[in-house]
Amino acid sequence: MTAEPTTTGDLDYLGFVEYAVARTTEELPDVDPVAMRLGLTLHRLTSALVYDWESTVHRPRGWSWGGFRVLFVLWLAGPMEAKRVAQLSGMSRAAVSALVNTLERDGLVSRTQAEHDRRAVLLSLTEDGHRAITSAYTAHNEREQAWANALTESERTVLIGLLEKLATSSAANEAKRRF
Structure with missing residues (x-):
C-alpha cells in the first residue's frame, strides 16, 4: 500500500486502486475494502499484462x-x-x-x-x-519472465496456488456457467 495521493492528478493506472478503495469506503462504509482491492488489483494488473504482451509482442506481428x-x-x-x-x-x-x-x-x-x-x-x-x-510465444514468454522476475521463486509458487484457488472457487464456477 502506498500513501494516498493528494489530488487525482497524482494518480496512475495501478495506483488508482488505493484511491478508489479509500473514496468508495468513505461513501459506502459497508463495502468490503479488501475484496474491492483484490478485484481491482487483479483486473488492473491483468489489463496491464495484456497491454504489455499485445503492444510488445503481438501487435508488431x-x-x-x-x-x-x-x-x-x-x-x-x-x-x-x-x-x-x-x-x-x-x-x-x-x-x-x-x-x-x-x-x-x-x-x-x-x-x-x-x-x-x-x-x-x-x-x-x-x-x-x-x-x-x-x-x-518465445517472445511472449520473455515478457512473462520479465513480469515474474519481480517475485522470488517461492512467492511465484504461492501466488500461483492462490490464483488457482480463486479460479476453482464457487464464485468462479458460477461465472464459468455463463460461457
Whole structure:
C-alpha cells in the first residue's frame, strides 16, 4: 500500500486502486475494502499484462490479443471446431469467427469441413501459423519472465496456488456457467 495521493492528478493506472478503495469506503462504509482491492488489483494488473504482451509482442506481428489466443489454443490443443476454440480461449463464437477470417487470410489458419458433421468447420494451424505462434510465444514468454522476475521463486509458487484457488472457487464456477 502506498500513501494516498493528494489530488487525482497524482494518480496512475495501478495506483488508482488505493484511491478508489479509500473514496468508495468513505461513501459506502459497508463495502468490503479488501475484496474491492483484490478485484481491482487483479483486473488492473491483468489489463496491464495484456497491454504489455499485445503492444510488445503481438501487435508488431499484426495480431490482436484475441488473434494470439486463437493461435495459442490451436497450437497447443490441435485442430478443432471453432466453438471449442471459443470455449478454450474464453471468447465468443462470433469473435473467433471474425478472428479466423483474418488469420486465414494471413495464411496462419485453415478451415476444413469436419468429417463427423458436414455443417461443422475444423480449424487448424498452417505450417506458417505454427512457425509464427512458436516464434511469438518465445517472445511472449520473455515478457512473462520479465513480469515474474519481480517475485522470488517461492512467492511465484504461492501466488500461483492462490490464483488457482480463486479460479476453482464457487464464485468462479458460477461465472464459468455463463460461457
